[in-house]
Amino acid sequence: MVKKAPRRTAERILEVALALFNRFGEPNVSTTLISAELGISPGNLYYHYPAKDELINALFDRYERSLGELLGASDDVRNVEDAWFFIHALFELIWQYRFLYRDLNDLLSKNRRLETHFQAVLKNKERAALALLDGMNHSGAMTLDSRQAQPVATSMVLLLTYWLSFEYVRDPRNALEPANAQQALLRGAHHVLSLLLPWLEPGQRLHLQFLASAYSH
Numbered sequence: 001m002v003k004k005a006p007r008r009t010a011e012r013i014l015e016v017a018l019a020l021f022n023r024f025g026e027p028n029v030s031t032t033l034i035s036a037e038l039g040i041s042p043g044n045l046y047y048h049y050p051a052k053d054e055l056i057n058a059l060f061d062r063y064e065r066s067l068g069e070l071l072g073a074s075d076d077v078r079n080v081e082d083a084w085f086f087i088h089a090l091f092e093l094i095w096q097y098r099f100l101y102r103d104l105n106d107l108l109s110k111n112r113r114l115e116t117h118f119q120a121v122l123k124n125k126e127r128a129a130l131a132l133l134d135g136m137n138h139s140g141a142m143t144l145d146s147r148q149a150q151p152v153a154t155s156m157v158l159l160l161t162y163w164l165s166f167e168y169v170r171d172p173r174n175a176l177e178p179a180n181a182q183q184a185l186l187r188g189a190h191h192v193l194s195l196l197l198p199w200l201e202p203g204q205r206l207h208l209q210f211l212a213s214a215y216s217h
Helices: 009-024 031-038 041-050 051-076 080-096 097-101 104-110 112-139 146-170 178-194 202-216
Strands: none
Touching: 009 031, 009 041, 009 051, 009 097, 031 041, 031 051, 051 080, 051 097, 051 112, 080 097, 080 112, 080 146, 080 178, 080 202, 097 104, 097 146, 104 146, 112 146, 146 178, 178 202
């Protein structure tokens, strides 16, 4: 049996840092804690990531690449079911890197690179939301005046960006625990798509209600 090659230390550092950041919040996790969790010396960690910001930036780069790939799927959304799975996939990716959203304002105030890149993330999410609305409009799934598309897209991005913060404020002790993730993400997807209710074709409106009910159970 061929043995698997050991994972590179730099990759293991990122995986453990992500898990700790997600669990405790980035401000509460030191590089000393990360190295202790890995069973390596602080010097070994510093060799790969000389500053905590470099760890955060490396994790953000991974998130940004995955997000860019996912947002391209917005061009293929034609109906409520397509939109449901697309929005839910976005929430799953956000959940995977939830420390970025949990501590967003604090992170941006301390990290100029993250600040500028996150502004680009918001713009890319907004472009994807507009593409989603355009595709559903052209397919007949909804009837949305072009003048209304921009504020609706902005509202969708707002919910996508701050939904986990809202969940956390509602239940700080439990909201960001993995056991509660699925329901939190389903609620988020439902609320994002509920913004479209006034313009959805009646059959599509009923299908959204069906999806929300089916997946919540």
